[in-house]
Amino acid sequence: MSLWIYVDGKYVSKEEAKISVFNHGFLYGDGVFEGIRAYGGKVFKLEEHLKRLYNSAKSISLEIPLSREDLREKVLETLRKNKLKDAYIRLVVSRGEGDLGLDPRKCPHPQVIIIAHHIMMYSEELYEKGLEVIISSTRKNIPAALDPRIKSLNYLNNILAKIEANIQGASEAIMLNKDGYIAECTGDNIFIVKEGTLITPPIWVGALEGITHNVILKLAAKEGIPTKEEPFTISSLYNSEECFLTGTAAEIAPVTRIDKKIIGEGKVGKITRKLIKNFRQLTQIEGTSIY
Ligand code: PXG
Numbered sequence: 584m585s586l587w588i589y590v591d592g593k594y595v596s597k598e599e600a601k602i603s604v605f606n607h608g609f610l611y612g613d614g615v616f617e618g619i620r621a622y623g624g625k626v627f628k629l630e631e632h633l634k635r636l637y638n639s640a641k642s643i644s645l646e647i648p649l650s651r652e653d654l655r656e657k658v659l660e661t662l663r664k665n666k667l668k669d670a671y672i673r674l675v676v677s678r679g680e681g682d683l684g685l686d687p688r689k690c691p692h693p694q695v696i697i698i699a700h701h702i703m704m705y706s707e708e709l710y711e712k713g714l715e716v717i718i719s720s721t722r723k724n725i726p727a728a729l730d731p732r733i734k735s736l737n738y739l740n741n742i743l744a745k746i747e748a749n750i751q752g753a754s755e756a757i758m759l760n761k762d763g764y765i766a767e768c769t770g771d772n773i774f775i776v777k778e779g780t781l782i783t784p785p786i787w788v789g790a791l792e793g794i795t796h797n798v799i800l801k802l803a804a805k806e807g808i809p810t811k812e813e814p815f816t817i818s819s820l821y822n823s824e825e826c827f828l829t830g831t832a833a834e835i836a837p838v839t840r841i842d843k844k845i846i847g848e849g850k851v852g853k854i855t856r857k858l859i860k861n862f863r864q865l866t867q868i869e870g871t872s873i874y
Pocket residue numbers: 617618619741767768769770771772790791792793794795796829830831832
């Protein structure tokens with residue numbers, strides 16, 4: 584059975600889903616995107632993802648050619664068309680087709696693409712054992728150049744960090760901001776536990792305001808786990824009791840080794856386990872119904 588992909592108002596098969604070589608998303612990384620998940624027939628945090636998409640688009644002066652209500656409906660329709668209940672949804676809005684020249688005025692029709700498929704970031708074994716990650720030498724973009732809050736199609740510095748992780752045989756790369764504070768990973772936010780307190784870098788350090796990150800802060804508060812949004816350094820990270828990453832694709836991924844150093848007791852920590860359990864429960868009960 585073919586996969587149906589929404590491209591500019593039409594559903595086309597995976598084989599037919601093509602974009603122009605003059606699309607500025609392709610030529611210049613000029614566009615925005617979202618990665619969304621559906622669990623058991625419900626889309627998790629759909630409104631939050633749509634809000635972030637429209638905010639990212641506004642920040643780059645990109646007008647999404649659909650209202651938020653229409654786009655929400657198209658996301659749900661794409662899932663129904665593909666008969667999906669558990670899925671990964673990639674929503675891409677690019678500047679659209681233009682010419683060889685970066686002036687966005689040459690692109691009169693921004694393009695909307697919705698792909699709904701499956702995703703598997705890490706094996707179940709890695710979630711049990713914990714990930715081995717590295718600290719990358721590639722820094723985050725400074726907000727004055729490209730604000731990390733914008734979920735744009737420009738992921739090159741994150742990709743460079745990911746290549747460093749690949750070379751070192753690690754699953755992920757932690758990225759620092761220009762001042763050496765821990766910011767986030769290539770596609771995930773980061774949390775540590777210190778003396779029982781859950782700590783995550785404030786968004787201004789240079790991270791995307793992760794939707795999973797915000798869910799975790801709320802779940803921790805509900806459990807009575809103290810939380811703090813506070814900048815921290817490499818040394819604090821190495822000496823943390825627990826560490827985990829959060830993202831729509833990775834969900835909650837425990838980290839047990841950083842730069843070959845063992846974190847805490849070298850296994851998935853108690854607070855991490857609790858939050859994974861609560862997160863999984865939440866994804867099963869909350870969300871926008873597809874059917
Ligand atoms: N930081 C960055 C740089 C991201 O790209 C997150 C943090 C986590 O945000 P959410 O809202 O997802 O909790 C992201 C999210 C992919 C993929 O295909 C990437 C993300 C999400 C889903 C899929 O690599 N990045």
